[in-house]
Amino acid sequence: MKVLESAVPVACWSCSVAHNESTLFCPHCSKIQPPPGGNYFSVFGLTPRLNLDLVELEHEFHRLSRKLHPDRFARAQENEKEWSLADTALLNDAYRTLKDPLRRTEYLLKLHSAEIGEEFAGANGKDRRDPSRVPADLLEEVFELNMQLEEMRMTRGSGQTDPESEANLTQARTRFEGLLDEVDSDLQTQWQTWDDGDAAARKAAERAMVALLDRRRYLSNLLRDVNETLGVK
Amino acid sequence: MEGEAPRVIPGADGSNLVPSVVALDPMPTDGGRPTVTVGNSARKALIETPERVIYSVKRLMGRGLDEVKNELKLFPFRLADDVEAGEVPRVQLGELRFTPPEISAYILRQLKRNAERYFGAPVKQAVVTVPAYFNDAQRQATKDAGRMAGLEVLRLVNEPTAAALAYGLDRAKEGTIAVYDLGGGTFDISILKLRDGIFEVQSTNGDTHLGGDDIDNLLLAIALDEIHAENGVDLRAHPAAVQGLRKAAIDAKLRLSSQQSAQFDIELPNGDRYQREIPRAVFEMLIEPVLDRTAAPCRQALADAGVTPEQIDEVVLVGGSTRIPAVHQLVDELFHLSPRGKRPHTDLNPDEVVALGAAVQADILAGASKTTDEMLLLDVTPLSLGIEALGGVVARIIPRNSTIPASATEHFTTGVDGQTNVAIHVLQGERELAADCRSLARFDLKGIPPMSAGLPRIEVRFLIDADGILQVAAREQRSGKAAEIEVKPTYGLTDQQVENMILKSFDHAEEDFLKRLLVEARNEADGVLAAVERGQKHPAWKQLTGEEQAAIIASRDLLAAVKQLDDFSTIRSATVGLDQATRRFAELMMDDAVTSAIRGKTMDAAGDELGDEVTAPHDLAPAEFK
Numbered sequence: 001m002k003v004l005e006s007a008v009p010v011a012c013w014s015c016s017v018a019h020n021e022s023t024l025f026c027p028h029c030s031k032i033q034p035p036p037g038g039n040y041f042s043v044f045g046l047t048p049r050l051n052l053d054l055v056e057l058e059h060e061f062h063r064l065s066r067k068l069h070p071d072r073f074a075r076a077q078e079n080e081k082e083w084s085l086a087d088t089a090l091l092n093d094a095y096r097t098l099k100d101p102l103r104r105t106e107y108l109l110k111l112h113s114a115e116i117g118e119e120f121a122g123a124n125g126k127d128r129r130d131p132s133r134v135p136a137d138l139l140e141e142v143f144e145l146n147m148q149l150e151e152m153r154m155t156r157g158s159g160q161t162d163p164e165s166e167a168n169l170t171q172a173r174t175r176f177e178g179l180l181d182e183v184d185s186d187l188q189t190q191w192q193t194w195d196d197g198d199a200a201a202r203k204a205a206e207r208a209m210v211a212l213l214d215r216r217r218y219l220s221n222l223l224r225d226v227n228e229t230l231g232v233k
Numbered sequence: 234m235e236g237e238a239p240r241v242i243p244g245a246d247g248s249n250l251v252p253s254v255v256a257l258d259p260m261p262t263d264g265g266r267p268t269v270t271v272g273n274s275a276r277k278a279l280i281e282t283p284e285r286v287i288y289s290v291k292r293l294m295g296r297g298l299d300e301v302k303n304e305l306k307l308f309p310f311r312l313a314d315d316v317e318a319g320e321v322p323r324v325q326l327g328e329l330r331f332t333p334p335e336i337s338a339y340i341l342r343q344l345k346r347n348a349e350r351y352f353g354a355p356v357k358q359a360v361v362t363v364p365a366y367f368n369d370a371q372r373q374a375t376k377d378a379g380r381m382a383g384l385e386v387l388r389l390v391n392e393p394t395a396a397a398l399a400y401g402l403d404r405a406k407e408g409t410i411a412v413y414d415l416g417g418g419t420f421d422i423s424i425l426k427l428r429d430g431i432f433e434v435q436s437t438n439g440d441t442h443l444g445g446d447d448i449d450n451l452l453l454a455i456a457l458d459e460i461h462a463e464n465g466v467d468l469r470a471h472p473a474a475v476q477g478l479r480k481a482a483i484d485a486k487l488r489l490s491s492q493q494s495a496q497f498d499i500e501l502p503n504g505d506r507y508q509r510e511i512p513r514a515v516f517e518m519l520i521e522p523v524l525d526r527t528a529a530p531c532r533q534a535l536a537d538a539g540v541t542p543e544q545i546d547e548v549v550l551v552g553g554s555t556r557i558p559a560v561h562q563l564v565d566e567l568f569h570l571s572p573r574g575k576r577p578h579t580d581l582n583p584d585e586v587v588a589l590g591a592a593v594q595a596d597i598l599a600g601a602s603k604t605t606d607e608m609l610l611l612d613v614t615p616l617s618l619g620i621e622a623l624g625g626v627v628a629r630i631i632p633r634n635s636t637i638p639a640s641a642t643e644h645f646t647t648g649v650d651g652q653t654n655v656a657i658h659v660l661q662g663e664r665e666l667a668a669d670c671r672s673l674a675r676f677d678l679k680g681i682p683p684m685s686a687g688l689p690r691i692e693v694r695f696l697i698d699a700d701g702i703l704q705v706a707a708r709e710q711r712s713g714k715a716a717e718i719e720v721k722p723t724y725g726l727t728d729q730q731v732e733n734m735i736l737k738s739f740d741h742a743e744e745d746f747l748k749r750l751l752v753e754a755r756n757e758a759d760g761v762l763a764a765v766e767r768g769q770k771h772p773a774w775k776q777l778t779g780e781e782q783a784a785i786i787a788s789r790d791l792l793a794a795v796k797q798l799d800d801f802s803t804i805r806s807a808t809v810g811l812d813q814a815t816r817r818f819a820e821l822m823m824d825d826a827v828t829s830a831i832r833g834k835t836m837d838a839a840g841d842e843l844g845d846e847v848t849a850p851h852d853l854a855p856a857e858f859k
Contacts, residue, residue: 062429062431062433065431065609065611069609070638070698070699071388071594071597071598071609072600074599074600075598075599085696085698085699086638086640086696089639089697090640092635092637092638093639096635096639
């Protein structure tokens, strides 16, 4: 999805004074406005970035909620009610996306997807790239892990317990959890690069993050399988 | 709201609770439509005419035929036999059939009348509470019920959230709380963060068919089996006897909350007696599987909120079933309370706190009060919203526990050249496959301009509003053609059906508000006058002093005189005057008649009790419509 970022001045529906489109309230008469263009970052008055102050974000979320929420417009006229609903939905969608580090990263990459082309098709599950593709450096380890998983399931299936394979699996889990932590720390490095970098550095960081997200997705699916087999919730 | 505090409005019987019991009165001989009785006064019909009564209708709201059939295995209601799959199920009461929203509408209308009686003015708008774990169809059915009752539903509020509002109203509470709400038919758990007047729900979970009714049904089933085995009588063939036994089971359950043991003592149709002692330990063992079903939702809610039990500052207990001591123990274990020197918060009346919270929310919506000026409720959707994708899998578009209103935009296209329709199947639930989720609606995007396959670009916007109800809008982007689609639940009523039911449930006399208040005031006056008349023959009359007798007679004569006036408020104040004058008299009569005296009851209520078989009041399904 391409988000249009236009700043065509439009007039306030209430006081008719022209204002910049991306505003939730008319700067002149303070009346609520239809959902502005722009993106989730601009809802919070931010430019796209990956390192965010979450305390400040929550504070701003609460401040805007108090002003926009449909509860505040229960006795308003119909158009204001409708915009309050739409604006609050936008605010909530934006907060839900930005407060979560992975959703935030995916969203930012989606905003810039035109520049990365086919490499990142979108954050929606159905658009995701094949999650079963094994990262090359992990081929051997994953092969071994899958054998262990299979063995474990078979012993379990026959109603037996095998402390040795259970211990092996637990060990493998620790190893893959470590890999996941590595991915997360690599992602944070890329965040910094993107936030501070010029256009070229950003593009490189975007490519790196797309690959890291793929790897992360693969690892967490794998861990989910291991935990299910081990019977941990 | 009275000043800074919400208050529960009592009904004409003086009780703060209107149990969700609805009874169809006998068919009038003139061929007209029979009237309907709601609440406490409908209870005795449970024994006398069980085939004309329904309770706990909340469990049937917004549900399909198969689901309802399952539910009814445990309840003494019958479905109309001509209901077809895909239709909203109808319950057979005597000669007539009602959809669950219609039955709910009778309860809401009773509450509306109670409020109008209290305010002396029409009540047209309401905040209605629902279990937090209600899905879209159950919410829509509740809104339909409000409309049928002549109420504009300003907002549906989740019950545990409403309880949190009442809890947080009078104290500057900050921190993370859990609300554990186990009522008659539903269970909810919600985790909220309270900060600067903002009540932000972090997560919610639950089970919309788990509650006190399940405990009643369990005790009932055990008693029925024992009676069958020991006395050779299958009571299941005797609906009235089953209801009698159910009442005894409920009585036993309620006693076991304060006593270590309770007795069953029932006379069977063949004259035998069924006597059984239930120690609390046995009761707790029996209900353990029911209570244990609340544990998994609690753990999931904690995980979804991203908090550990230790991070919960307080657990607020709501719903009549939380009076059971075993519930306190379970909550203590789930949230690690005792080791932290904490106990569950039980200061609020579990039957009333939800209604009080709804009043707070109504005050917030009215926007005119200093008390709630700074308060704001941010609630979440309990279930993920998804659409069916290729291969019957669900593509999740709004995850559960998203703050509402919430929205998602999806794009669709065509698969065949010239295709003008696209079908979309919307689902709610957490499972991977569409077949395992709850179908909300199937809708067609129609009127797509004929183009080559894959060329149209239809943008569909899904929006969950502040009531937790889904709205959908679609637009074909190349032609700019907009198509508004109102999503009707798979198991819902159409607008036209709701309209028809509104007309059906209101005769024109009721439209005339003042006339109705006058009729009600006169009926009430007649009731009290008749009770005094009867009471004068009672031995208790002689226990009164001459002064007390004179005061009663003076009040009685005044009421008899003003009864013919056309002013309901004068009649009502004279009725209240007589009621107050007879308060001690009523107590004397009660003390005389029943060992467990009903203190503070009005003359009218005392007369009612004495006029029929004398029974102690008991709670059936506690606080259904809170």
